Amino acid sequence: MPDKPTAEVVVDETLVRALLRDQCAELSGAPLHHAADGWDCSVWRVGDRLAVRLPRRAAAADLIAHEQTALAIIGPQIEQTGVRVPLPLVHGRPTAGYPWSWSVVPWITGMPGLAVAREQRRGWASSLAAALRALHRPALADAPVNPVRGRPLATRDEAVSARFEAARRRGSAAEEVLTHAQRLWRDAVETPDWSAPPVWIHGDLHPGNLVAMGGRLVGVIDFGDVTGGDPAYDLAVAWLAFDAAGRTLFRAELPGVDEATWVRARGWAAAVAVLLLEHSDDNEPYRLLGSEALAELVCEP
Structure with a gap:
């Protein structure tokens, strides 16, 4: 992805310790160190088993509340x-020194899915499918609303088509690859929409939000885009995460998914792949993810 936005609040050790001291005193003296700053949130390790997750900017504040x-x-x-x-484990509240909700969460030990070679992810297929079967249940009527993720594809057609044209101008991928992927997007837009009640979806499911250990999938993280909608958005992970063999295993574990949903999922995979190409000049792992996903889509019949 592109350079992350500038933080609107300085999230440092002094702030994190003050929040813990005020609202979670039993953790206020635990070892604390900075783990990472993501696009939206700063993450701090608390001892060996916990982490504090705090928004870095106002646009991300709702993501923590949604989680x-x-x-x-x-x-x-x-x-x-x-x-x-x-x-x-802790629903942190805004204070005079920090304006948004924040959380203490378990630390999931493992390696980022992006660091695992695509062919080595096949062992995740059954576990990820099981997690999605558990997740894709009817959502509450007041579930968080995401204006982009899990919506009817036609609502995103203009934006996605513009990204394909931008990718052509930039030479982000070969013309025949982009043409094939855009055809898959068009097929998906023309496929009937999800007509059942909205189900819970993760909303940002790709290898960067998967955690693995020893060839096993051990965690799914970053639920900030969670919403109710069409599960096809999450099922795009079949092309984002897996090679053909892994995808076959993954799809076999989801026998209840109809063909129209898989067509929409493939379209979403094309849309996410071209988005990654557009916004990955300064992040090689995500640029590679976009390129690999396009290659997987081209290999499909």
């Missing part, structure tokens, strides 16, 4: 499959 609301409902059923999620 706190949704994971209380969907987190336990996902974890019953053996795949962990960052189920908030």
